[in-house]
Amino acid sequence: MSEIKQRKFFDPELMARIARMELTARRIVDGFLTGHNRSSRHGFSVEFVEHREYGPGDDLRHLDWKVLGRLDRLMIKRFEEETNITAVILLDASASMAYASDALSKFEIGAYAAAGLSHLLSTQRDAVGLAIFDEGIRQYCPPSARRIAVANIVARLSGSVPQAKTDLAAVVKRAAGEVRRRSLFILISDLFVPFESVQGALKFLHARGHDALVLQTLDPAELKFPFRSNTLFRSLEDPRELLVEPRRLREAYIEALNAFLENVRKECEANAYDYQLLDSGEPLGPALAMLMAVRARRRKLVRGVR
Numbered sequence: 001m002s003e004i005k006q007r008k009f010f011d012p013e014l015m016a017r018i019a020r021m022e023l024t025a026r027r028i029v030d031g032f033l034t035g036h037n038r039s040s041r042h043g044f045s046v047e048f049v050e051h052r053e054y055g056p057g058d059d060l061r062h063l064d065w066k067v068l069g070r071l072d073r074l075m076i077k078r079f080e081e082e083t084n085i086t087a088v089i090l091l092d093a094s095a096s097m098a099y100a101s102d103a104l105s106k107f108e109i110g111a112y113a114a115a116g117l118s119h120l121l122s123t124q125r126d127a128v129g130l131a132i133f134d135e136g137i138r139q140y141c142p143p144s145a146r147r148i149a150v151a152n153i154v155a156r157l158s159g160s161v162p163q164a165k166t167d168l169a170a171v172v173k174r175a176a177g178e179v180r181r182r183s184l185f186i187l188i189s190d191l192f193v194p195f196e197s198v199q200g201a202l203k204f205l206h207a208r209g210h211d212a213l214v215l216q217t218l219d220p221a222e223l224k225f226p227f228r229s230n231t232l233f234r235s236l237e238d239p240r241e242l243l244v245e246p247r248r249l250r251e252a253y254i255e256a257l258n259a260f261l262e263n264v265r266k267e268c269e270a271n272a273y274d275y276q277l278l279d280s281g282e283p284l285g286p287a288l289a290m291l292m293a294v295r296a297r298r299r300k301l302v303r304g305v306r
Helices: 012-018 065-071 106-123 148-158 168-177 195-207 220-224 246-270 284-305
Strands: 048-053 075-079 086-092 127-133 137-144 184-189 211-218 231-234 241-244 274-279
Touching: 065 075, 086 106, 086 137, 086 168, 106 127, 106 148, 106 184, 106 211, 106 274, 106 284, 127 148, 127 168, 137 148, 137 168, 168 184, 168 195, 195 211, 195 246, 211 220, 211 246, 246 274, 274 284
Parallel strands: 086 127, 086 184, 184 211, 211 274
Antiparallel strands: 048 075, 127 137, 231 241
């Protein structure tokens, strides 16, 4: 695929569905409980960051009366600890993500997921950022709770084309170094890297107290290996080619793939991170709904034992 077609990443049906869900994190992130619209310490020994427009339910104690008098606008002072989640979406844009046996490539379905989740986080008034990466971080939007944040993210999603290789561990370390507080990292990738790189990336985030969602994006042909006649397979990230008779390889391929997926799931579980497989040939909404439902149930369990 030489060029990714420009697409409207806001699917109205998807937006309507995920807007009813609450993206929650089951950890206490940097002194406040995620999943709530306010820190328990808001307004006390916290650093003022910026203004935002008043919304129904906002605490009037934080209304900036000077701005009201000068500009006749209702503006709320936002403090550093007032944002319940600081999230960074890490979207893989390496060449392997360009593969598409169906209508959408892995990168495109990943971009839809990134757009939907950034919209949801912004609706909850969380700070959301984006890092599009291959061997390094190609484009970066710092986490922000401002309304313009989602527009900036979608603009970068629309203009990106998969290319080059992936260096997952290095990218995760650099992205984590860009945030000042413990955050929620949402990794969207086919994870076609050595498994040790996946392990290193997740352990690095866990060791620094970050929460994470892992969305592994695969194509239907990669999951089912439907090829029957002799097929020439070409690598998207290097010059390698391999002519094979698929029927002889299918059983071994499916076994190896399932083992790989299970290892990724177990690694996520070992670090207390949520995992969801995204099939680029299937509707995105149900997969995200399943992910949110799992996180919501775990949040209730955490509350029950507190």
